[in-house]
Amino acid sequence: MSRATAIAVIVVLSGNVFAQGGGKPATGNPTPGTAQPDPPNLADRVTLAGCLQPVSRRSEASASADAQAPSNARYELTKAERVDRVPPGTGGSPATNVSSKSYRLEGLDSQFSPFVGAKVEISGEIKGPASANPPTLLVEFVQKLAAKC
Numbered sequence: 001m002s003r004a005t006a007i008a009v010i011v012v013l014s015g016n017v018f019a020q021g022g023g024k025p026a027t028g029n030p031t032p033g034t035a036q037p038d039p040p041n042l043a044d045r046v047t048l049a050g051c052l053q054p055v056s057r058r059s060e061a062s063a064s065a066d067a068q069a070p071s072n073a074r075y076e077l078t079k080a081e082r083v084d085r086v087p088p089g090t091g092g093s094p095a096t097n098v099s100s101k102s103y104r105l106e107g108l109d110s111q112f113s114p115f116v117g118a119k120v121e122i123s124g125e126i127k128g129p130a131s132a133n134p135p136t137l138l139v140e141f142v143q144k145l146a147a148k149c
Contacts, residue, residue: 052105077120119148
């Protein structure tokens, strides 16, 4: 095979590879028929530091609940202190004026279980009425600060 023929074959084959990679770009709802969550409300976002603990008063319903479903019945943040490290424009809603020493944490078990008994910093959105006792924090981020509280 001559050099010119070999180059022509490579050009034709590479053109076929690029043509096969086309198609429609993926847009829209990735799982049709399933509602997507509302976007976060930045005004309700706060950052707290405290001790991550399992909820001591587990009811029978929460004990048997699916660990892969978000829940606020399994974990809580105790000895909570506000950390003023949120970007401008966040944390300004009335819901963030809560001054509680404990918060229910809403999320997946796998998000919290590695941090049980540790001092953590948690960022999230205050969910529901600010008057709830304890208030619920929809957790977006967890970071370990110390191995023990």
